[in-house]
Amino acid sequence: MNQNQKETLLSVSCLTVHFYTDRGVVKALDRAELNVSRGEVVGLIGESGCGKTTLARSVLRVLPPGGRIIDGTVLFTGKDLLKVKENDLNTSVRGKAITLIPQDPFNSFNPVFPVGTQIKDIMKWKGNAQDGKEIREKRILEMLEQVQIPSPRDQLKKYPHQFSGGQRQRFMIAMALLPGPSLVIADEPTTALDVTVEAQILQLMASLVLGRGISVLFITHDLGVASQICERVVVMYAGQDMEDAPADSLFSNPRHPYTRELLESLPNPEGSIKDIPGEVPSLVRPPEGCRFHPRCSQATDHCSRQRPEKAAVAADHWVRCFHPVG
Amino acid sequence: MKAVDGVSFQVLRGETFGLVGESGCGKSTLGKTILGIYRPTEGSVTFKGREIAHLAKKEAKKIRKDIQYVYQDPGISLDPYWKIKRILSEPLVIHTSLSRKAIEKRIHKMLDEVGLSQEHLSLYPHEFSGGQQRRLGLARILCLNPRLVILDEPTSGLDVSVQATILKLFIELKRQFDLTYIFISHNLSVVRMMCQRVAVMYAGKIVEMGETHGVFSDPIHPYTKVLLAAIPVIGKKHGREKDLSLSGEPPNPENFPSGCRFWPRCGYKKGVCESVEPDLRAGVHGRWVACHLVNQ
Numbered sequence: 281m282n283q284n285q286k287e288t289l290l291s292v293s294c295l296t297v298h299f300y301t302d303r304g305v306v307k308a309l310d311r312a313e314l315n316v317s318r319g320e321v322v323g324l325i326g327e328s329g330c331g332k333t334t335l336a337r338s339v340l341r342v343l344p345p346g347g348r349i350i351d352g353t354v355l356f357t358g359k360d361l362l363k364v365k366e367n368d369l370n371t372s373v374r375g376k377a378i379t380l381i382p383q384d385p386f387n388s389f390n391p392v393f394p395v396g397t398q399i400k401d402i403m404k405w406k407g408n409a410q411d412g413k414e415i416r417e418k419r420i421l422e423m424l425e426q427v428q429i430p431s432p433r434d435q436l437k438k439y440p441h442q443f444s445g446g447q448r449q450r451f452m453i454a455m456a457l458l459p460g461p462s463l464v465i466a467d468e469p470t471t472a473l474d475v476t477v478e479a480q481i482l483q484l485m486a487s488l489v490l491g492r493g494i495s496v497l498f499i500t501h502d503l504g505v506a507s508q509i510c511e512r513v514v515v516m517y518a519g520q521d522m523e524d525a526p527a528d529s530l531f532s533n534p535r536h537p538y539t540r541e542l543l544e545s546l547p548n549p550e551g552s553i554k555d556i557p558g559e560v561p562s563l564v565r566p567p568e569g570c571r572f573h574p575r576c577s578q579a580t581d582h583c584s585r586q587r588p589e590k591a592a593v594a595a596d597h598w599v600r601c602f603h604p605v606g
Numbered sequence: 607m608k609a610v611d612g613v614s615f616q617v618l619r620g621e622t623f624g625l626v627g628e629s630g631c632g633k634s635t636l637g638k639t640i641l642g643i644y645r646p647t648e649g650s651v652t653f654k655g656r657e658i659a660h661l662a663k664k665e666a667k668k669i670r671k672d673i674q675y676v677y678q679d680p681g682i683s684l685d686p687y688w689k690i691k692r693i694l695s696e697p698l699v700i701h702t703s704l705s706r707k708a709i710e711k712r713i714h715k716m717l718d719e720v721g722l723s724q725e726h727l728s729l730y731p732h733e734f735s736g737g738q739q740r741r742l743g744l745a746r747i748l749c750l751n752p753r754l755v756i757l758d759e760p761t762s763g764l765d766v767s768v769q770a771t772i773l774k775l776f777i778e779l780k781r782q783f784d785l786t787y788i789f790i791s792h793n794l795s796v797v798r799m800m801c802q803r804v805a806v807m808y809a810g811k812i813v814e815m816g817e818t819h820g821v822f823s824d825p826i827h828p829y830t831k832v833l834l835a836a837i838p839v840i841g842k843k844h845g846r847e848k849d850l851s852l853s854g855e856p857p858n859p860e861n862f863p864s865g866c867r868f869w870p871r872c873g874y875k876k877g878v879c880e881s882v883e884p885d886l887r888a889g890v891h892g893r894w895v896a897c898h899l900v901n902q
Contacts, residue, residue, distance in 0.1 A: 327765035444855050474628035475792065477855055479836035479844055501765065504795075504838035531840045543840075545770040547795040549822070553777075555770035559735070 286317035288355075289495050290339070290463060295352030297334050297343065304564040308334045310519045310571070311352070313590060314497075316463065321489060321496040323510030323527065325503060327542075329560055330516040332499045336465045339497075340374055341366075357462070375406045379456040383468040385448035389440035395451055396420075396436025399458075406459040423454045427484060446477035453485060463495045470505060482508050503546065507531055515539045518561055518571040520587065525597040535593045535604040538572045570600065578603035610636050611810040612649075614886070617754070622780070622787040624801030624818065626794060628833075628856045631807040633790045634678075637756045640788065641675045642666055653754070671701045674747035678759035680739035683746060684731035690742060691727040697750050716745040719782065720775060737768040741775065748783060756788045761796055773800060794837050798822050806830050809857050809867035812886055816893035826895045829868045866898065874899050 297309040309331045316322045324332045337343050339354050339361065354361040361373065382388050389398060403416045411419070424432035427450040440448060449469060456464050466485070470478040486509050489496050500506050506513055506527065513530045515523040515538065523536040534540040544554045558575035561567055567574050573583040580603065588600040610632040617623045625633040639646050642658070651659040658669050677683050684693055694713040698704055704712070714724060720741040731739060740760065747755065760776070761769040773796065780787060791797050797804055798818055805815040806827065814827040825831045838844070854871040857863060863870055869879040878898050886896040 327767060446855050474856060475794070475838075476628060476832055476836045479838070480853065482838070483844055502838065503766070504840055507840040508838045508844055542766060545767045546840075547769075547773070547793075547799040549798050549819075551799050553770050553774050553799070555774060556767040559737075560765075 286320060288315055289318045289320075289357065290314070290316040290497070291353075291355040292335065292339065293353050293355075295335065295338060295354065296350040297331075297338055298348055298350050299344075300346045300348065306563045307566050308347070308519050308563055309338070310566070311587070312516070312519070312521050314514055314521060314524075316495050316497055318462070319491075319493040319495060321486075321498055321509055321511050323506035323513040324497060324499045324516065325501065325506050325513055326516035327501055327560065329518060329563060331519040332516055333467060334519075335516075336380075336467055336497060336499055339465065340378060340380070341369060342374070375402070376459045377461055378463045378465065379459060379461040381449075381452050381456045381464060381466040381469045384472055385445055385452050386472070388452060389448065391440050394437050394439055395443070399436070399451070399455055402455055403458055408460075419458060420454075423458050424451075426457075426488065427451070427454045429454070444477075445473050446481060449473065449481055450484070453481075453488065457488060457494070461494065463497065464489070465497045465499070467499045468501070469498075471500070471502070478505070485509060503531070503543065515542070518566060519563055520571050521590075521600065522572065523599045523601075524590070525594075529594065529597050533606050535597060535606045536599045536601050537576050537578045537603070537605055540605055541577075570602075578605065610639065613807075613810075613812050614649075615805055615812060615815060617786060617788060618803075619753075619786055620784065621803060622789050622801045624797040624804035625788060625790045625807060626792065626797050626804060626833075627807035628792060630809065630856050630859050632810040632859075633807050634758055636807070637675065637758050637788060637790050641673055641756055642670065667701075671750050672753045673756065674750065674752040674754070675756045676740075676743050676747060676758060676760055678762060680736065680743045681731065683743050684739060686731055688730075689727065690729055690731070693731070693742070694727075694746050694749060697746060701750055712749055713745070716748050719748065719779065720745045737764060737772060740764075740772055744775070744779065748779065751783070752785070754786045754788065756790065758790045759792070760789070761791070761793060769796070776800070794822075794834065795839075806833065809862050810859065811867060811883075811896060812894070813868065813896050814894065815886070816891070820891060820893060826889075826893060826900055827897050828872045828874050828899070832871070866896075 292312060292314040295309050295312040299306040299308050312331060312335055314335065324335065326332050338349055341361065349362060352362065389395060399420055400416065403420060407416055421432045429435055429450055470481050473481060482505065498506065498510055510527045513525060513527045514521055515536065517538050523530060523534065523539045530539065534543055541556045545556055556575055561571060561574065569584045569586050570588055573579040582602055588602050590598050590600050593599050593604050613636060625636060627633050640651050646659050650657050653669065653673065661669065695709050698709045698712060717723060717726065722738065722741055734742065761772055764772060779785065789797060789801050801818045803816065804818045804821055805812045808829050814821060814825065814830045821830065822834060825834050857867060865880045865882055866884050869875045872879065876898060884896045884898045886894050888894050889900065
């Protein structure tokens with residue numbers, strides 16, 4: 281099924297975000313564009329400073345101090361979230377229609393309350409208003425079983441420090457799914473976990489969302505992880521979106537020079553290492569036009585003057601590039 | 607609490623020896639013990655034919671020059687209040703009797719070797735990126751002409767492209783300065799590429815050890831198999847079925863299981879595994895494995 285046939289759930293366009301810091305104005309996002317269809321798992325990948333977390337936070341309008349959304353639209357089920365009243369965002373969007381699985385499960389729980397208290401609290405605020413206490417508890421226990429927490433009733437009485445990283449992340453997943461969201465934003469959900477635990481969590485997440493109509497925006501810097509769970513991948517660099525394609529196509533046949541070089545710089549068993557010449561640019565004085573042009577082997581003069589439009593290089597495979605490769 | 611328990615291995619001159627494992631496996635503790643930060647409770651560390659784990663302070667200082675340690679967090683070895691020039695010169699002042707001019711010459715050369723320049727000497731650590739800080743950490747230890755460099759998670763937290771650059775640098779420096787590396791990392795893809803031999807650790811013990819290519823293409827120990835299968839690789843999807851050997855988590859060092867420490871998660875366990883710890887034994891093609899299943 282290609283994107284045309286699926287209903288679009290989230291549509292970010294022309295999103296521009298600046299951060300006002302004492303180093304200057306950081307142009308963190310430049311007219312970024314992203315689409316997520318209903319029931320689709322979309323990976324947002326890129327290296328530090330590419331803007332993936334900023335984009336995700338902008339969708340929920342939870343940017344840190346100093347961050348300002350300068351321009352753009354964030355259409356979610358037809359409404360522009362950037363224009364919705366703060367109060368409405370809180371009652372129906374944040375933690376409800378759109379939930380978040382944070383990167384660091386260690387700091388997401390309050391250490392002095394049992395996990396049960398915190399989960400029940402969330403359901404009181406973000407669950408179904410009509411549900412009574414018993415129904416809420418029943419839903420919580422059912423969800424905990426789904427995320428494979430054994431003997432959930434006993435676990436709810438325990439404190440966060442009594443759980444391992446993997447277990448805490450299972451709680452996080454449960455809390456993200458309990459309110460019945462249409463979109464889950466997972467921000468580096470397995471980065472802090474050991475590799476065998478990461479594999480379990482990825483399997484779990486896949487089984488809980490695929491085929492159930494829940495969309496996921498999966499943010500990660502790990503290309504291997506993205507290839508495990510994402511149906512579609514968007515590659516970002518220095519605040520701009522560069523490539524947007526089905527995961528299989530992107531990884532087997534990348535069309536943007538940056539994506540190709542990124543894949544080539546992954547460690548490979550043969551031992552040949554290819555790095556990308558140059559460094560990620562400062563976003564206080566970012567390059568004009570395509571922000572990758574100073575490091576790009578395909579770049580021409582044109583690339584330094586104009587940002588490329590998003591264009592299709594194959595069915596459902598999009599790049600922003602005047603000289604796509606492959 | 608035994609962080610590292612009965613570990614024995616050799617590192618050959620000129621090789622890159624990998625130490626891999628997940629949280630709590632003891633690889634960092636092992637690295638620091640070799641360096642001398644931790645005194646081993648039992649056992650010995652032999653360097654260039656000489657026992658070094660129980661030396662007196664004065665003797666230890668002489669050895670310290672030959673074995674250097676690159677921290678996971680580059681910020682640790684870079685004093686935030688000192689300019690780079692002082693950070694790089696300090697080890698030379700302490701360990702050598704070189705003149706000030708000679709020291710300056712050496713640090714200029716080292717900066718150049720790691721791809722930085724003279725103008726960086728007057729800056730402070732916080733003015734550098736993560737990748738640059740690692741280069742500075744390297745320059746600092748290379749000034750002392752070490753023989754053995756212990757790299758503790760040298761690429762963790764680095765972007766893929768920056769990681770590639772740093773790894774290239776490690777390889778070049780090894781060649782240039784005839785170094786031997788102990789490469790501690792949880793990143794298996796990097797270890798596979800960089801190390802000639804590797805030891806897999808689990809819960810304080812080495813469970814498998816041998817030539818990297820062999821260990822990765824044909825793992826013998828059940829934990830090694832699980833570990834390698836878990837690596838998220840482009841083009842290879844994890845199985846969807848609930849895989850018993852992937853359940854559970856690495857044990858807490860305060861609470862290691864009896865017998866073989868992997869038995870609660872092992873799909874192949876037998877009765878003996880729960881009560882008797884298996885020895886690390888050499889087998890076919892120089893592969894060492896600690897497993898009752900293998901050591902019949």
